[in-house]
Amino acid sequence: MLFDKKGLDNQTLLNLYSNMLKPRLIEEKMLILLRQGKVSKWFSGIGQEAISVGVTMALKNDEYILPMHRNLGVFTTRDIPLNRLFGQWQGKASGFTKGRDRSFHFGTQDYHIVGMISHLGPQLGVADGIALANILNNKNEVTAVFTGEGGTSEGDFHEALNVASVWQLPVIFCIENNGYGLSTPTSEQYHCKDLADRGKGYGMEAFVLDGNDIIEVYTKVKKLAESIRKRPRPILIEFKTFRMRGHEEASGTKYVPEKLMAEWELKDPLISFKNYLLKEKVLTPEKDQALTIKIKEEIDVALEQANAEQPIIPDRSVELSDVYKTFEYQHIESNSKAEEIRFIDAISQGLKQSMQQHKNLVIMGQDIAEYGGVFKITEGFVKEFGKERVRNTPICESAIVEAAMGLSIAGIKSVVEMQFADFVSSGFNPIVNYLAKSHYRWNQNADVVVRMPCGGGVAAGPFHSQTNEAWFTKTPGLKVVYPAFPYDAKGLLATAINDPNPVLYFEHKALYRSIRQEVPIDYFTIPFGKASLIKEGKDVTIITYGSGVHWALETLANNEDIKADLIDLRTLQPLDTESIYNSVKKTGRAIIVQEDSLFGGIASDISALIMEDCFEFLDAPVKRVASMETPIPFINQLEQQYLAKGRFEEELKNLIAY
Template identity: 75%
Template sequence: ILPMHRNLGVFTTREIPLYRLFSQWQGKANGFTKGRDRSFHFGTQEFNIVGMISHLGPQFGVADGIALGNLLKDNQQVCAVFTGEGGTSEGDIHEALNVASVWSLPVLFCIENNGYGLSTPTSEQYNCKDLADRGHGYGMESHVIQGNNILEVYNTLQSIVTDMRDKPRPVLVEFKTFRMRGHEEASGTKYVPDELMESWGGLDPLHNFETYLIEEGILSETKIESLKAQYINEIQEHLEIAFNEPVIQFDSTVELNDVFQEFEYKEVSPNKRTEEVRLIDAISQGLRQSMERHENTVIMGQDIAEYGGVFKITEGFLDQFGKQRVRNTPICESAIVSAAMGLSITGFKAIVEMQFADFVTSGFNPIINYLAKSHYRWAQAADVVVRMPCGAGVGAGPFHSQTNEAWFTHTPGLKVVYPAFPYDAKGLLATAITDPNPILFFEHKALYRSIRQEVPTDYYTLPLGKASQIRSGENVSIITYGAGVHWALDTLDKVDVDAD
């Protein structure tokens, strides 16, 4: 389940001990994020809950990836994801709904329509009667449910989800409900007309369900008082545990160590047989051999299946690995990066091919705010490699030629790899795919077919973050990467400088 921060019922029905929720709320160690996250912006594999981010939209794409993992495992599981009506205007959500429909993913998309996005009424957010109507545009089953009617919600969802397990598909559900308190306590509800508060107050689901249970003879006033006393005692007991827990002390070593998941590099030595290949061939070989070695690897991207990608790096992959693992995608970079995160949550390794590195701007949000932060926030690995064909010099114009690695080297939680030679590219790509952390793997297009080198034919690895010295000298040291290595070599061939 991918809840929002107000879905407290998700946390309690998953039977998370109350003291742990209170500790999370107070930023203490018995919570789930070591005091690093706000209130209930947390995830935990222990209770099958995936932590939200404040940007809302990528949640739907992550749910797509989790559902894809479930589909590949054929485990008949359904993934549920929540958002409010305000979040549905985000582009990420539209992308994710489309992907879920195209791939027939078993996702229950839950929209809690409470009438206001903080203070903005629905009349200023969208111009259709029901948000569920949008499901038809994606070829998706959709339902409108009275969210304050407990029995209607339970019976309808039980029927829908049971059928989804048997016939995997996405379903969009809009819950008509209302928020009687502020978006958060500080904002209040002065913007809500009194008559609206009064009418929804009469639809209080707890009060009405309690009345129903009494009328049916299932509950009595005495039993209700007994239950309330029991709950109050439990709350007070667990609050005391949280209040008595010490405040977390800042430790810079702990903070830095948690930015990345620990990865122990294991060298796989190259074989002696080599062949002269281009950079593009070495990348293709490294990718193919890694997919052979890691059977839980899925690669996604535009035109990478039958067509083999615009640079033909994945040519022949579809025949070898099948359509489940080599997946063409719609043009929706953000949803696919988010789906890669979801695949990682379910134990897969995900590789995303950006058709051109320039297009990563359309997937920037989930890379920076989801992939980079997930391990630091709640110890969830983002086992994702994003391949980035980049660079100018091939007459591709301003939207297909950027070398944009600097955008990511400034972001804690991301690793950036940018090889210069075929030998390095193959070995580093193999290591990048093995590493459980999110990696941006840059490939300069001008080097694809212009640089050749003898490269071992079998699978091998090279360590990340270790420099390769290609010349020795005494006068000056040049540190560079990617195409810059070749620019430096070309320059040194023209000048009399003894360079390292």
């Protein structure tokens, strides 16, 4: 390889070499430990060190980098203590995930590094969010995010690039094109000449660099980063390199032609650069040997520290307490006068007043700015809060959820509106795998509320009428709110935004303009995990939420002889089991109503809890009432047949008569 010094001083050249040598020596040690069974898995970045080191040295230490599993050089160049890295890989408490995740699946705010998840793509949108925070906070900073050539086929890649381009976010998207996605060669991964060409489609500058030339990587990225700090915009860089070892060590490299392997071995970024420095007399054999000995000694000492650390002792309370970030709920009563408003007005008021309470709160969604959203909940918000905080988004649910996560990493709250709850499926992965798991994995909370206009009764068909809360109540790390009245809708939304954890906030469309209630004009909060006892009676306990509450009220109004405890759950996660148990123990009968189809819904879990904890108090089997086991249909007569409302009264009477 031919190197061009490009005006770099000798000390910088030596720093570049030293920072590449360190991860190489660590990797060589790790391969030995892997063969000895002392680590369980290893994803090698041998042959790709120039990219990690060059990019990291080109950025400032307080600028975020989002690396992949072949970017050990990012972590070592940021001077993370090696004993903590070894502890991470051994599943020790000194690591960054307390043994809960492996290899490079972690982040650290102390070093401004945000690690990957195995789904690869979501970190690209997270980088957008961090970069957006830089814009909002008037920071002239750059965010760099890595992906492999295989990851560029994921939808997240395209969504993230589009959002970054539309919003002109200061992100450097780094593609490490190392020839293979596991065993699949690039010829079977994409059909363009260079992946950098995709930048043209998103209106951004794009470059192809020799990823094995440390000087080219460092100087070019440094120049681009300086330019982006002055004029924020995204840039795409494709680094051409090669993976000299298997996708992970167990997979080997038998699928790689020997000739190709030999060609790239000659381009080894560390060896080539070392020979260049020796030739230029910037480095001497004696200096090189001394540096190698010093790094190896550092590795050995750190390994001794990690090995001496005791294995983690499982503790159920510790595990459970780390699923969510601690939330110190502050109860705020409103002493203002109340006015009768609709359900939809309560949500709009709650959101607006939260925007006034939290100056760092950003709301994002399709058509929510000047248009005010398809339901007009954010109408007029742009005039009061501006387009920086009330942001129209492209149609890319995944990237926007990811951007919300990035905002949280940078200390900014956000509310994401799904135009319809049905569309959350397009953003499902980052919600259940990123937002939900981040605090448990590496102590990073997701301060995100996802608003979910949901439900039937409006003849909108299979793609605009689902009530899909069960997708999320199953996922540890998420909170799920589902109000039935304007008062609860406003107070619970305020609490959801105050809560530093990810909250799925369901709002039933059929209630938007049909339900009215006296609601305090000023800001107030309602605690999570506290059900509302709407009616009291001795005959039966009715447990429900959302539209089911109104079905139950209508049924009881038509059957005045039935005296029931009617429990409106209000929040599904956390669930107020105490109120449920106290009521069931009093009445001896329980019926649970949900709008969702029956199998796998929240009613099934509540039924199981009652059977397990209140069995001896029951005078009849627990009854579940839910909608049909079909997608929700469009035409009115089919929708009415589908919904649980039409069967509830009969099932209630049957239960009482049991």
